[in-house]
Amino acid sequence: MEQLSARDLHRRLAAGWLPLLLDVREPWEQEIALIDGSHSLPMNAIPSSLGQGVLESREREIVVICHHGVRSQQVGRYLEHSGYSKVINLAGGVDAWATQVDPSMATY
Secondary structure, three states: OEEEOHHHHHHHHHOOOOOEEEEOOOHHHHHHOOOOOOEEOOHHHHHHHOOOHHHOOOOOOEEEEOOOOHHHHHHHHHHHHOOOOOEEEEOOHHHHHHHHOOOOOOOO
């Protein structure tokens, strides 16, 4: 699975790249900080969401996001094992985004 830094994600998005930004954190975490354009699907809802909704296409590029990049790595592996072919982990998660890209974003 590809690992993507917050800075590289920011650059790619600014250049017009349109992956699915899949935020797998809990709703209370997303209330604190959220990357614009991301879709909320908590980690525990992933198994029942395969093949439907935002996860309908198994060919679309998916950037999985969590707080520090650990849960998103786990979800990314699960998605790969479930037939999703273009899964990318946001290394460092929203914490890295806040420190490297958007210092106005709240951290926790």
